[in-house]
Amino acid sequence: MLELANIRKAFNQGQHNEYWALKGIDLEIPPARVNVLKGPSGSGKTTLLTILGCLARPTEGRVRLKGEDISGLPERFLTEIRRSTFGFIFQQFNLVRGLSAIENIILPGYPTGTPRARLVERAEALLADMQLSHRRDAKVEWLSGGEQQRVAICRALINDPEILVADEPTANLDSKLSAEFLAILRRLAEAGRTVILTSHDPLVVESEVVDRVYSLRDGRLIEVVDTRRAWP
Amino acid sequence: MIFQPAIIALLLAAGLSLAMLATASPFAVQLIRHWDLGSGSERQLRLERLTYLFSMMVALVCGLQVLSTLLFVFNADKMSVMFVGAMCAVGALNANAYGFPALYAQLALFFFASTWLAINRLDNQARDYPLTRLKYVLLLAYAPLAALVLYLQFNYFIRLEADVITSCCGSMFSEEADTVASEVSAMAPRQAIALFYAGLGAAVLLALWHWRGAGRRVWSGLAVGASSVVAFFAALMGIVAFVSLYIYEHPHHHCPFCILKPEYDYQGYLLYIPLFAAAAAGLAAGVLTLFARRPSLATLAPQASARLAGIAAAGFALFLVVASFMVLSSNLILLE
Amino acid sequence: MNRWIEKQRHLIDFTASSLARRKGKSLGLLVVYTLLVFVLASVSLYTHALRNEATRVLAGTPEVVLQRLIAGRHDLIPPGYIEKIGRVRGVQKIEGRLWGYYYDSVLKANYTFMVPNDRRIPEGEIVVGPALERSRGLAEGNGISFRAYSGELHTFIVSEVLAHESELVNADLVLMSEPDFRRFFAYPDGHYTDIALWVANPQEVRNVGLKLINALPDSRPILREEVLRTYASIFDWREGMMLALLSAAILAFGIFAWEKAAGLSAEEKREIGILKAIGWETGDVIAMKFWEGFLVSLLAFLLGYVIAYIHVFHFEFALFAPVLQGWAVLYPSFALTPKIDGLQVATLFVFSVLPYTAATLVPIWRAATTDPDTVMRG
Ligand SMILES: Nc1ncnc2c1ncn2[C@@H]1O[C@H](COP(=O)(O)OP(=O)(O)OP(=O)(O)O)[C@@H](O)[C@H]1O
Ligand SMILES: [Mg+2]
Numbered sequence: 001m002l003e004l005a006n007i008r009k010a011f012n013q014g015q016h017n018e019y020w021a022l023k024g025i026d027l028e029i030p031p032a033r034v035n036v037l038k039g040p041s042g043s044g045k046t047t048l049l050t051i052l053g054c055l056a057r058p059t060e061g062r063v064r065l066k067g068e069d070i071s072g073l074p075e076r077f078l079t080e081i082r083r084s085t086f087g088f089i090f091q092q093f094n095l096v097r098g099l100s101a102i103e104n105i106i107l108p109g110y111p112t113g114t115p116r117a118r119l120v121e122r123a124e125a126l127l128a129d130m131q132l133s134h135r136r137d138a139k140v141e142w143l144s145g146g147e148q149q150r151v152a153i154c155r156a157l158i159n160d161p162e163i164l165v166a167d168e169p170t171a172n173l174d175s176k177l178s179a180e181f182l183a184i185l186r187r188l189a190e191a192g193r194t195v196i197l198t199s200h201d202p203l204v205v206e207s208e209v210v211d212r213v214y215s216l217r218d219g220r221l222i223e224v225v226d227t228r229r230a231w232p
Numbered sequence: 233m234i235f236q237p238a239i240i241a242l243l244l245a246a247g248l249s250l251a252m253l254a255t256a257s258p259f260a261v262q263l264i265r266h267w268d269l270g271s272g273s274e275r276q277l278r279l280e281r282l283t284y285l286f287s288m289m290v291a292l293v294c295g296l297q298v299l300s301t302l303l304f305v306f307n308a309d310k311m312s313v314m315f316v317g318a319m320c321a322v323g324a325l326n327a328n329a330y331g332f333p334a335l336y337a338q339l340a341l342f343f344f345a346s347t348w349l350a351i352n353r354l355d356n357q358a359r360d361y362p363l364t365r366l367k368y369v370l371l372l373a374y375a376p377l378a379a380l381v382l383y384l385q386f387n388y389f390i391r392l393e394a395d396v397i398t399s400c401c402g403s404m405f406s407e408e409a410d411t412v413a414s415e416v417s418a419m420a421p422r423q424a425i426a427l428f429y430a431g432l433g434a435a436v437l438l439a440l441w442h443w444r445g446a447g448r449r450v451w452s453g454l455a456v457g458a459s460s461v462v463a464f465f466a467a468l469m470g471i472v473a474f475v476s477l478y479i480y481e482h483p484h485h486h487c488p489f490c491i492l493k494p495e496y497d498y499q500g501y502l503l504y505i506p507l508f509a510a511a512a513a514g515l516a517a518g519v520l521t522l523f524a525r526r527p528s529l530a531t532l533a534p535q536a537s538a539r540l541a542g543i544a545a546a547g548f549a550l551f552l553v554v555a556s557f558m559v560l561s562s563n564l565i566l567l568e
Numbered sequence: 569m570n571r572w573i574e575k576q577r578h579l580i581d582f583t584a585s586s587l588a589r590r591k592g593k594s595l596g597l598l599v600v601y602t603l604l605v606f607v608l609a610s611v612s613l614y615t616h617a618l619r620n621e622a623t624r625v626l627a628g629t630p631e632v633v634l635q636r637l638i639a640g641r642h643d644l645i646p647p648g649y650i651e652k653i654g655r656v657r658g659v660q661k662i663e664g665r666l667w668g669y670y671y672d673s674v675l676k677a678n679y680t681f682m683v684p685n686d687r688r689i690p691e692g693e694i695v696v697g698p699a700l701e702r703s704r705g706l707a708e709g710n711g712i713s714f715r716a717y718s719g720e721l722h723t724f725i726v727s728e729v730l731a732h733e734s735e736l737v738n739a740d741l742v743l744m745s746e747p748d749f750r751r752f753f754a755y756p757d758g759h760y761t762d763i764a765l766w767v768a769n770p771q772e773v774r775n776v777g778l779k780l781i782n783a784l785p786d787s788r789p790i791l792r793e794e795v796l797r798t799y800a801s802i803f804d805w806r807e808g809m810m811l812a813l814l815s816a817a818i819l820a821f822g823i824f825a826w827e828k829a830a831g832l833s834a835e836e837k838r839e840i841g842i843l844k845a846i847g848w849e850t851g852d853v854i855a856m857k858f859w860e861g862f863l864v865s866l867l868a869f870l871l872g873y874v875i876a877y878i879h880v881f882h883f884e885f886a887l888f889a890p891v892l893q894g895w896a897v898l899y900p901s902f903a904l905t906p907k908i909d910g911l912q913v914a915t916l917f918v919f920s921v922l923p924y925t926a927a928t929l930v931p932i933w934r935a936a937t938t939d940p941d942t943v944m945r946g
């Protein structure tokens with residue numbers, strides 16, 4: 001599905017505070033699985049995730065999506081790919097305040113030029129799926145943390161992406177909500193979507209929902225473990 | 233110097249165009265030297281971001297040229313009362329040797345900018361941005377052109393002296409003032425009509441043909457480009473030589489500008505909008521076929537070229553229909 | 569194509585709602601922007617209306633006015649002059665005219681005394697312009713006395729007040745009969761102030777002028793077209809000066825717009841970051857910001873222009889009249905004829921929308937090129 005070959009990423013390149021956050025990463029993400037990147041703070045999880053999710057370009061190295069090399073693509077095309085292939089869930093949910101839940105959900109559909117009616121229809125189906133239909137027109141700042149999380153999931157799914165990317169998705173949730181969130185991820189993976197998340201929450205990393213764990217340290221991949229013995 | 237708002241506005245617009253293109257130039261040089269799409273270095277990312285700014289600037293310059301061409305012509309028309317013998321914009325533009333050159337330079341800048349935008353659009357569709365270097369080399373050439381526009385306009389305005397009552401004594405009567413030529417020289421109507429229909433007809437047919445062929449034939453693309461330029465001049469000549477006469481219903485008023493005025497129901501816009509759109513599209517269609525040999529543009533360039541040729545064909549055809557309609561519905565009898 | 573239109577609709581939707589969400593900031597910008605358009609449009613509409621007024625008034629005046637010069641100064645036309653001109657080809661009508669200025673020490677204002685050629689006024693009566701009606705509180709049937717330059721007091725009955733249209737020219741007018749005029753100013757019999765010539769064919773006017781100079785070397789023909797030209801350039805000059813003075817305002821507005829666009833609030837920055845992270849491209853954000861500028865400009869331009877229009881044509885330019893008009897003591901309060909012209913609108917556009925667009929270009933680009941991964945970094 002997604003392959004990285006010798007990925008390196010530098011910040012402040014060419015300046016005195018040049019810093020290599022990733023120092024040569026090779027990995028492969030299988031389709032329709034839940035993958036977790038773990039590692040201590042500063043180990044480069046988020047940086048790696050931005051590269052996997054086409055949010056940023058690696059300084060060096062190759063990224064292949066379904067066999068196609070996309071690492072040298074300019075932002076214009078990378079965005080196109082990202083829009084159709086990836087859905088994002090962020091730690092702080094990152095919903096646009098002042099807009100209603102449904103308006104937030106359809107935002108990623110705007111640049112595709114899909115008619116509003118179609119977007120709204122899809123968003124309503126997603127809301128229903130998350131048992132949130134009754135909060136459809138509520139402003140997002142009035143939603144509870146769990147509700148916001150689910151709105152963010154709906155938003156990530158509006159363009160029907162194959163891959164779902166989440167950075168520390170459970171950091172702002174209590175254990176019960178985290179468990180619910182993981183159950184949702186399981187459901188999505190079983191429906192054929194690939195899920196990639198970062199976490200240092202043991203609850204997530206050790207969850208039976210997770211298929212594969214990648215351990216990072218100091219910008220290097222040190223271990224890959226398949227946690228579920230029998231894949232369905 | 234005649235000091236009035238429209239003139240200040242024009243100089244402001246020309247100055248702004250120049251300022252934008254001039255500030256862009258050093259960055260364009262950087263871009264030409266360091267562009268390397270394969271690299272993920274921060275410099276490359278910065279350069280890529282800059283290209284967005286430059287596209288915005290050139291689009292603004294292009295829009296500004298359209299606006300200021302209109303402004304220039306209207307202003308000339310309004311100023312014509314100040315010159316002895318000037319009946320309309322033509323007379324005012326003839327008031328010194330810089331008037332028409334300034335107008336031509338503006339139009340040239342418009343066509344250059346519109347062509348650049350077409351190249352830019354094509355380039356942005358190919359994943360490897362194959363024309364970026366070329367685009368910025370071209371951009372470097374535009375700053376001097378913008379400077380020329382400003383120079384010509386400035387000289388035109390600074391050298392204008394209204395024939396006004398300046399002193400209260402002596403013979404201030406304007407007998408000494410040179411009367412300006414108030415008409416553009418025109419071709420004989422019969423020849424002009426032949427050239428007009430031949431030139432525009434050829435442009436329409438060539439563009440249609442290129443469009444039908446999905447833009448794959450390079451030489452038909454080049455023919456569209458060349459014929460669009462020819463048709464543009466044939467059209468202007470035709471407007472001066474006979475179309476305007478039919479609109480004014482006056483056998484001697486050869487003015488390409490008065491048709492834009494309310495007195496003539498703004499009919500000029502019906503002519504000029506399709507004409508300029510078609511000429512710009514046709515020119516770009518020709519230029520874009522040049523890039524069909526680049527691997528990443530092998531399908532994109534013909535596609536874009538064909539679409540532009542389609543626009544050009546439609547524009548020229550519309551222009552022909554509108555002009556013919558104006559001629560036929562006129563009460564003037566020019567040719568027996 | 570459909571997708572493109574649909575996308576632009578989405579972008580417009582979004583930008584309209586985000587303008588509405590930031591009411592304070594949007595309103596502040598709108599007010600300043602509108603104010604700029606309003607001031608510029610007021611000045612421009614007013615000078616254009618004045619120019620039109622002058623042109624309209626001049627349209628009724630003779631094509632050529634002949635003055636006599638002595639030592640470079642305007643002098644009376646002596647008897648026999650009109651006969652000397654005789655018949656000039658193309659001239660429809662020749663008339664000697666009588667008019668002069670009178671300084672009213674009560675109001676410290678100048679009036680124009682004139683003998684009309686197209687109407688007869690009985691002796692002892694006068695017809696006054698609207699300004700006199702206002703300032704001296706005159707009405708039909710009232711009597712008024714003027715002290716002549718000789719010191720004598722002359723009393724007249726006001727028989728009529730002139731219509732208010734084109735007050736610009738006849739505001740300070742006093743029309744009287746020829747005998748009254750000659751008596752009041754002690755004007756010698758047979759002399760005239762100047763001679764008016766009406767020429768039917770505009771092409772002939774210059775020829776007539778040349779013939780007059782040849783026939784009467786001590787005379788000066790003034791052509792109406794020359795007066796028109798002079799007026800046009802004077803009005804242009806005034807308007808240009810006003811705009812030059814206002815250029816500081818335009819510059820300030822440009823800086824203000826830059827600040828507004830550059831000083832994105834944290835909230836707005838976050839929003840753009842989110843949009844980019846969830847799949848908006850730099851070009852999409854630029855297009856969205858373009859629509860924002862378009863909406864704001866359109867609204868400000870329309871509002872400013874309409875308010876200026878009302879200000880000039882319904883409230884008689886009340887706010888700035890003293891600045892622009894200051895050449896007359898009696899302010900003519902004339903109803904200007906509303907007129908909008910394309911050149912003027914295009915010029916205004918360049919002075920208001922262009923500075924805004926230019927000033928926001930770089931800030932918009934900066935905001936739009938935010939890295940999509942910024943939202944991932946708290
Ligand atoms: N924009 C940037 N400029 C400079 N350094 C950066 C930038 N972004 C990240 N870094 C550095 O790169 C390293 C890796 O950061 P990253 O955010 O990927 O870590 P992380 O594993 O996600 O940590 P955490 O668990 O705290 O979120 C860190 O040392 C960080 O300081
Ligand atoms: Mg992190």
